[in-house]
Amino acid sequence: MSLHLGAFVQALGGTLIGASPETRVERIAPLEQAGPRDLSFLSHARYQHLLQTTRAGCVIVSPALQAAAQARGACIVVLDPYAYFAKATQLWRQHHDPVKPRGIHPSAVVDPEAQVDPTAWVGPLCVVGRGARIGADTVLASRVTLGDRCVVGDRCILHSGVVIGADGFGFAPEQGRWVKIEQLGAVRIGNDVEIGANTCIDRGALEDTVIEDGVKLDNLIQVGHNVHIGAHSAMAGCVGIAGSARIGAHCTVGGGAIVLGHLELADHVHVSAATVVTRSLNRPGQYTGMFPIDDNARWEKNAATLKQLHGLRDRVKALEQALKAAHNNNG
Amino acid sequence: MSLHLGAFVQALGGTLIGASPETRVERIAPLEQAGPRDLSFLSHARYQHLLQTTRAGCVIVSPALQAAAQARGACIVVLDPYAYFAKATQLWRQHHDPVKPRGIHPSAVVDPEAQVDPTAWVGPLCVVGRGARIGADTVLASRVTLGDRCVVGDRCILHSGVVIGADGFGFAPEQGRWVKIEQLGAVRIGNDVEIGANTCIDRGALEDTVIEDGVKLDNLIQVGHNVHIGAHSAMAGCVGIAGSARIGAHCTVGGGAIVLGHLELADHVHVSAATVVTRSLNRPGQYTGMFPIDDNARWEKNAATLKQLHGLRDRVKALEQALKAAHNNNG
Amino acid sequence: MSLHLGAFVQALGGTLIGASPETRVERIAPLEQAGPRDLSFLSHARYQHLLQTTRAGCVIVSPALQAAAQARGACIVVLDPYAYFAKATQLWRQHHDPVKPRGIHPSAVVDPEAQVDPTAWVGPLCVVGRGARIGADTVLASRVTLGDRCVVGDRCILHSGVVIGADGFGFAPEQGRWVKIEQLGAVRIGNDVEIGANTCIDRGALEDTVIEDGVKLDNLIQVGHNVHIGAHSAMAGCVGIAGSARIGAHCTVGGGAIVLGHLELADHVHVSAATVVTRSLNRPGQYTGMFPIDDNARWEKNAATLKQLHGLRDRVKALEQALKAAHNNNG
Incomplete structure (x- = not known):
C-alpha cells in the first residue's frame, strides 16, 4: 500500500x-x-x-x-x-479500499416493508424492522438491529451490535408491581451520525427519540427514550443518558459520564469523564464531578473524613464563633 | 390509528x-x-x-x-x-398491532434439545442453547443469546442483543496466571421479567444466577455470576452487579450504579444513580454516593482540597485543642 | 453426573x-x-x-x-x-462435556479470506472479516464480530456479542463539525485471552490495539483504539479504557472503573471499582477514588459542604492565623 x-x-x-x-x-x-x-x-x-x-x-x-x-x-x-x-x-x-459495499447482505433479516436506499449497506446478520428507513450511503456494519419505524439519515455509520429502537424503560408502579408503558414512539437519526459498537438508543414512549445531524457516539453508550441530542455533539464510551434528557448542539460528554433524566444541557456544554449530571446546565462551559484518585490508604482516610464533612464544617463555624467571642471579651 | x-x-x-x-x-x-x-x-x-x-x-x-x-x-x-x-x-x-408473533424465526439458531413454549417468540438471529427453556408468551426480540440450560419464565421480554448465560468471570490466580473456573451453573429467570438491550446475565459458577418474578432491567446492565435479584426490583441502564451479590425484592438501582460482589441489599433498598455500593445495606431506604457536579474550575479546587481532607480534620482538631487550652489558661 | x-x-x-x-x-x-x-x-x-x-x-x-x-x-x-x-x-x-466443537457453524458469516484454525470454533451467527485470523482451540461463542485483519491467538474464548475491531472513536474538529479519522489499524489479541459478553475492543487509528497473552476481560468493557493491555491483566465488568492508554502486566481493574486516554499504568497496578484514573500510575499498588455511599440525607449534607470545601480550608487557615496572632499578642 x-x-x-x-x-x-x-x-x-x-x-x-x-x-x-x-x-x-x-x-x-x-x-x-x-x-x-x-x-x-x-x-x-x-x-x-x-x-x-x-x-x-x-x-x-x-x-x-x-x-x-x-x-x-x-x-x-x-x-x-x-x-x-x-x-x-x-x-x-x-x-x-475503493469498493464501498452496497445493498443488503444475504444473511441480514430486512422486513419487506423497510426502506433501504440502494446506496446504503446492510451488513451481515443485521435486523431491520417494519417501516424502518435507511438513507443514502449509510452503513450498518454487522449484527445491527434497527427497530420498526426507526429512521437513519444519509452517510451514517452504525457499528456492530448497535441496537436502535428497543423499548424505552417505562413502567408505572402499581401495588408493588410494574405495569409496562408500551413504547409507541420511534428513533429518528439525522445525517452524518456515527454510532459505536453495542451502543443502544431506545425508542420514545409517546414521541420519538431524536439524534440530530453530525452526532458521534462511541461504544457501549445508553441513550434512553425521548432523549434529544443536538447536532454535532459527541460522546465517549460507556456514557448513559437517561430518558427525556435534552442535550444541546456541539456538546461533548466524557467516557462513563451519566446524565440524569429530564435535564437540559445548553449548546457547547462539556461534561468531563465519569461525571454525573444531576441538574440542568444552562451555560456553556466545562463541568466536572469525580472523586480524585489516590493511593488506597490515603483515599480511605479522606473518604472516612468525607462522611463527617458536614460536622467538620460545623466545628469550624463553632471555632470561628469562639474566637470571635474571645476577641470581644479581650477587646 | x-x-x-x-x-x-x-x-x-x-x-x-x-x-x-x-x-x-x-x-x-x-x-x-x-x-x-x-x-x-x-x-x-x-x-x-x-x-x-x-x-x-x-x-x-x-x-x-x-x-x-x-x-x-x-x-x-x-x-x-x-x-x-x-x-x-x-x-x-x-x-x-394485535398480531403477536409466535414460534421461531427461521434465521434463529435453536438447539434441538431446547424447549420453547409454542406461544413464545424467538426473533430473528437469536441463539438458544441446549437444554434452555422458554416459557409461555415470552418474547426474545432479535439477536438474543440464551445459553445452555438457562431458563426464562412466562411473559418475559428480552430485548435485542441480550446475552443470558455467558460464563461468569471466575479465575484462580496461580503463579501470575489465571486458571479458569468453569462456570457449571446456569441462569434462572422468573415470570414477567423484562431485560433491556445488550444487557448480560452470567451463568453461576456452581449454583445458578437467579432473577425473580417481575424484575425489570434496562439496557447495558451487567449481572455477574451467582447474583440473586429479588422480585419486582428494577435497575436503570449501565448498572453493574458484581458476582454473588444478593439484591432484595422491590429494590431500585439508578443508572450507572455499581454493587460490589458478595453484598446483600435488603428489600426496598433504593440506590441512587452512579452510586457505588461497597457494603451490605440491611435497612430499606435511599442510599447515595456521588461526587456533586460543579463547573470545572471550582471542582478542581475542591478536589485538590479533598485529597488533604484528613489533614484538614487534624488541623481543626488542633485548633479546638489550642482554643480549649487558651480558654483554660485565661479562665 | x-x-x-x-x-x-x-x-x-x-x-x-x-x-x-x-x-x-x-x-x-x-x-x-x-x-x-x-x-x-x-x-x-x-x-x-x-x-x-x-x-x-x-x-x-x-x-x-x-x-x-x-x-x-x-x-x-x-x-x-x-x-x-x-x-x-x-x-x-x-x-x-468432552466433545469440544470445532469448525464453523453454518450460520456464521466468515470471509473467504479469513484464516480459521481447524481446531477453533466459530459459533452461530458470528461474523469474521477479511484477513482476520483465529488461532488453535480458540472459541467464538455466538454472535461475535471479529473485524477485518484482526487477529486472535490460541486457546482464547470470546463470549457472545463481543465486537473486536469496530472503528476507534477518532474525529478532528473543523468549523464545528467532526471529520472522521479513518481507523487504519487492527486489533491483535494474544493467547489464552478471555473476553466477556458484549465487550468491545476497537481497532487502532494508525497502529494496532494490542491485548497480550493471558488477559481476562469481563462483560460490557470498552477498550478504545491503540490501547495496550499487558499480559495476565484482568478487568471486571463495565470498565472503560480510553484510547492509547497503556496498561501494564498483572494489573487488575475493578468494575465500572474508567482509565482516561494516553495514560500509563505500571505492572501490578490495581485500580479499585468505579475509580477514575486521571493520571499515569507509575508504581505498583492499589489506587482508589470513589465517593463513599451513605444514606441519602447524610450524603446530601456532605455533598453540599463538599462544594465549599476549598472555602472551608481557607477558613481553617484564617483560624490558624488568628490563633497564632492572638497567641503572639498574649505572649
Missing part, C-alpha cells in the same frame, strides 16, 4: 516543501513510530519537540512550525494539520 | 366526563404536545399547572383534580392516572 | 485422606450448599469456621487446615486449594 505525496496535496491542498510530489508514502504514522517512507503530522505546538527525533519522511505542519519542520526534512504546510491528517486517512482508505 | 374514548373506560375502568364515549382519540400524548384529538394524562399534582395550557382532547386525572380538569374539557377520572396511562398504552398497542 | 474422588487426585495431584478413591462425587459445591455426595473447597483460612457446619462429603484444603478438615471427614490436601478447585471444575467439565 502506498500513495505519492502529490496525491495528498492535489486532493486536500497544502504546500509540499522539501520533497518531490512523486515521493511514495507507505504508511501514515504517528511521529514517534514514523519511518523515512511514512507521512506523519504535528497536531499541536506542544509536540514540537518530537520534530527533533522523528524519522518521518514528511510531516504535516502549521505555518507557524514550517521553519522548524523544514530544518529537518520534507513537510506539508496547512492551516489545520489535525483536520488535514483526518482527511489524509480518508484519502488513504479510499485509495486502498 | 385511532380508538374511541369508550374503549378505554370499557377495558380499563374510570369515569369519562365531558365527552361522548364515541369521541375518537388519534394519539396518546404528553400534556405539552397533546392536541384536541389526543388523550393525555396528569400523573402527579405537581404538573397541575399544565392543565391550564394543554390542548389535549381528554385528560386522565385523579379524583382530586377532577374539578380542575373538568373546568377545561373532557377527562377520565381514575384512582391512579399513571398506572391507567400505562394500561392505556397497552390497549393502544393491542388494538393497532 | 458424577466422578470418583480418585479421578481428581489422579489428574490434579493432592493427597486424599479419609475416603476411598472409589467414592463418587455428584457435584462440586460451595461449603454452605454442599451435601454428603459433593466435593467442596476451603479457599482461605478465614472461612475455616465453615468446616464445623458443612455437610460436604470431601473438602479440598491446604496442609495447614488438614487436621481441622480431617476431624470432620474426608479431605484432599493440596498446596493451593483455590487453584485446585479451579482445575477440578475443568476436569468436571471435560468429563461430562
Whole structure:
C-alpha cells in the first residue's frame, strides 16, 4: 500500500516543501513510530519537540512550525494539520479500499416493508424492522438491529451490535408491581451520525427519540427514550443518558459520564469523564464531578473524613464563633 | 390509528366526563404536545399547572383534580392516572398491532434439545442453547443469546442483543496466571421479567444466577455470576452487579450504579444513580454516593482540597485543642 | 453426573485422606450448599469456621487446615486449594462435556479470506472479516464480530456479542463539525485471552490495539483504539479504557472503573471499582477514588459542604492565623 505525496496535496491542498510530489508514502504514522517512507503530522505546538527525533519522511505542519519542520526534512504546510491528517486517512482508505459495499447482505433479516436506499449497506446478520428507513450511503456494519419505524439519515455509520429502537424503560408502579408503558414512539437519526459498537438508543414512549445531524457516539453508550441530542455533539464510551434528557448542539460528554433524566444541557456544554449530571446546565462551559484518585490508604482516610464533612464544617463555624467571642471579651 | 374514548373506560375502568364515549382519540400524548384529538394524562399534582395550557382532547386525572380538569374539557377520572396511562398504552398497542408473533424465526439458531413454549417468540438471529427453556408468551426480540440450560419464565421480554448465560468471570490466580473456573451453573429467570438491550446475565459458577418474578432491567446492565435479584426490583441502564451479590425484592438501582460482589441489599433498598455500593445495606431506604457536579474550575479546587481532607480534620482538631487550652489558661 | 474422588487426585495431584478413591462425587459445591455426595473447597483460612457446619462429603484444603478438615471427614490436601478447585471444575467439565466443537457453524458469516484454525470454533451467527485470523482451540461463542485483519491467538474464548475491531472513536474538529479519522489499524489479541459478553475492543487509528497473552476481560468493557493491555491483566465488568492508554502486566481493574486516554499504568497496578484514573500510575499498588455511599440525607449534607470545601480550608487557615496572632499578642 502506498500513495505519492502529490496525491495528498492535489486532493486536500497544502504546500509540499522539501520533497518531490512523486515521493511514495507507505504508511501514515504517528511521529514517534514514523519511518523515512511514512507521512506523519504535528497536531499541536506542544509536540514540537518530537520534530527533533522523528524519522518521518514528511510531516504535516502549521505555518507557524514550517521553519522548524523544514530544518529537518520534507513537510506539508496547512492551516489545520489535525483536520488535514483526518482527511489524509480518508484519502488513504479510499485509495486502498475503493469498493464501498452496497445493498443488503444475504444473511441480514430486512422486513419487506423497510426502506433501504440502494446506496446504503446492510451488513451481515443485521435486523431491520417494519417501516424502518435507511438513507443514502449509510452503513450498518454487522449484527445491527434497527427497530420498526426507526429512521437513519444519509452517510451514517452504525457499528456492530448497535441496537436502535428497543423499548424505552417505562413502567408505572402499581401495588408493588410494574405495569409496562408500551413504547409507541420511534428513533429518528439525522445525517452524518456515527454510532459505536453495542451502543443502544431506545425508542420514545409517546414521541420519538431524536439524534440530530453530525452526532458521534462511541461504544457501549445508553441513550434512553425521548432523549434529544443536538447536532454535532459527541460522546465517549460507556456514557448513559437517561430518558427525556435534552442535550444541546456541539456538546461533548466524557467516557462513563451519566446524565440524569429530564435535564437540559445548553449548546457547547462539556461534561468531563465519569461525571454525573444531576441538574440542568444552562451555560456553556466545562463541568466536572469525580472523586480524585489516590493511593488506597490515603483515599480511605479522606473518604472516612468525607462522611463527617458536614460536622467538620460545623466545628469550624463553632471555632470561628469562639474566637470571635474571645476577641470581644479581650477587646 | 385511532380508538374511541369508550374503549378505554370499557377495558380499563374510570369515569369519562365531558365527552361522548364515541369521541375518537388519534394519539396518546404528553400534556405539552397533546392536541384536541389526543388523550393525555396528569400523573402527579405537581404538573397541575399544565392543565391550564394543554390542548389535549381528554385528560386522565385523579379524583382530586377532577374539578380542575373538568373546568377545561373532557377527562377520565381514575384512582391512579399513571398506572391507567400505562394500561392505556397497552390497549393502544393491542388494538393497532394485535398480531403477536409466535414460534421461531427461521434465521434463529435453536438447539434441538431446547424447549420453547409454542406461544413464545424467538426473533430473528437469536441463539438458544441446549437444554434452555422458554416459557409461555415470552418474547426474545432479535439477536438474543440464551445459553445452555438457562431458563426464562412466562411473559418475559428480552430485548435485542441480550446475552443470558455467558460464563461468569471466575479465575484462580496461580503463579501470575489465571486458571479458569468453569462456570457449571446456569441462569434462572422468573415470570414477567423484562431485560433491556445488550444487557448480560452470567451463568453461576456452581449454583445458578437467579432473577425473580417481575424484575425489570434496562439496557447495558451487567449481572455477574451467582447474583440473586429479588422480585419486582428494577435497575436503570449501565448498572453493574458484581458476582454473588444478593439484591432484595422491590429494590431500585439508578443508572450507572455499581454493587460490589458478595453484598446483600435488603428489600426496598433504593440506590441512587452512579452510586457505588461497597457494603451490605440491611435497612430499606435511599442510599447515595456521588461526587456533586460543579463547573470545572471550582471542582478542581475542591478536589485538590479533598485529597488533604484528613489533614484538614487534624488541623481543626488542633485548633479546638489550642482554643480549649487558651480558654483554660485565661479562665 | 458424577466422578470418583480418585479421578481428581489422579489428574490434579493432592493427597486424599479419609475416603476411598472409589467414592463418587455428584457435584462440586460451595461449603454452605454442599451435601454428603459433593466435593467442596476451603479457599482461605478465614472461612475455616465453615468446616464445623458443612455437610460436604470431601473438602479440598491446604496442609495447614488438614487436621481441622480431617476431624470432620474426608479431605484432599493440596498446596493451593483455590487453584485446585479451579482445575477440578475443568476436569468436571471435560468429563461430562468432552466433545469440544470445532469448525464453523453454518450460520456464521466468515470471509473467504479469513484464516480459521481447524481446531477453533466459530459459533452461530458470528461474523469474521477479511484477513482476520483465529488461532488453535480458540472459541467464538455466538454472535461475535471479529473485524477485518484482526487477529486472535490460541486457546482464547470470546463470549457472545463481543465486537473486536469496530472503528476507534477518532474525529478532528473543523468549523464545528467532526471529520472522521479513518481507523487504519487492527486489533491483535494474544493467547489464552478471555473476553466477556458484549465487550468491545476497537481497532487502532494508525497502529494496532494490542491485548497480550493471558488477559481476562469481563462483560460490557470498552477498550478504545491503540490501547495496550499487558499480559495476565484482568478487568471486571463495565470498565472503560480510553484510547492509547497503556496498561501494564498483572494489573487488575475493578468494575465500572474508567482509565482516561494516553495514560500509563505500571505492572501490578490495581485500580479499585468505579475509580477514575486521571493520571499515569507509575508504581505498583492499589489506587482508589470513589465517593463513599451513605444514606441519602447524610450524603446530601456532605455533598453540599463538599462544594465549599476549598472555602472551608481557607477558613481553617484564617483560624490558624488568628490563633497564632492572638497567641503572639498574649505572649
